[in-house]
Amino acid sequence: MPAVNSQPRRARSGNRRDEAARVAVLHAADDLLVEHGFGALTVEAIARRAGVAKQTIYRWWPSKVEILLDTLIEDTAKRLPVPTELPTASGIRAYLRDFADFLAADPAGKCLLTLLAEAQHDPGTAASFHERYLEPRRIAEIEMLTRATEAGEVSPVLGPEATMDALLGPIVYCALTGVAVPRDLVDTLAENILRPRA
Known part of the structure; x- marks a missing residue:
């Protein structure tokens, strides 16, 4: 047996x-x-x-876009996290500098720019990119800015969403057009848009 x-x-x-x-x-x-x-x-x-x-x-x-999205989500969580501690003006400025470096030099930055470009003419990519990456990250960035404003660290001249657009937009535009982010761009954006506490 x-x-x-x-x-x-x-x-x-x-x-x-x-x-x-x-x-x-x-x-x-x-x-x-x-x-x-x-x-x-x-x-x-x-x-x-x-x-x-x-x-x-x-x-x-289901597609190479979803593979790239998983790559982007994991890599940005590790290498470009949105600060969760009580944000300061200098902390937001450092985040903007890190974002510029990420787009210029990190392979995941190339992934982000590629998906941004692909989303312009593919509605499926746009929907998935927005739902899985852009919207969660935007919520985290706006929370960071709102906490800094409530703490009196910054006094933005615009509402939270417009402020994030005004801060990140020029950096993304430089990266999309292959132009290096000018050394003083982040400082100028922070001073004029965030109006940090003196």
Whole structure:
């Protein structure tokens, strides 16, 4: 009579993602985007670089845009977090400088700019980008600004949403047009728009 296995049978993982494979896919997508651009980025190429089956990627992500969004969300959470402690004028200024550096030099900054551009002519990308990345981040940035205003650290000349647009817009425009952010731009924006406490 065969021996009875007393160990409980492990449930099948089904569509659960293998973490190492997931991270490999995100890194591959990021690297290929920087190397070849969005137009040449394909799921096939990502699968090859990550060492996973193409079917595995399609089981986890419906498109390359969603892969890039996951990459962007994770990378900005690690490398460009919105400050959550009591914000100061200097803290907001530092966040703006970090944002400019992120767009200019970080591979995830390239991912952000690519998705911004793609969203201009693809409604599906625009909707997903807005829901998953732009809106949550904007809420966090406006909360940062509101707390700084309530604490008397800054006295913005505009409402919270318009203030964030006025602060971030010139930085994004420089990055989209390939122009280096002028050294004194962030300081000028902070002084004239935030009006920090003397």
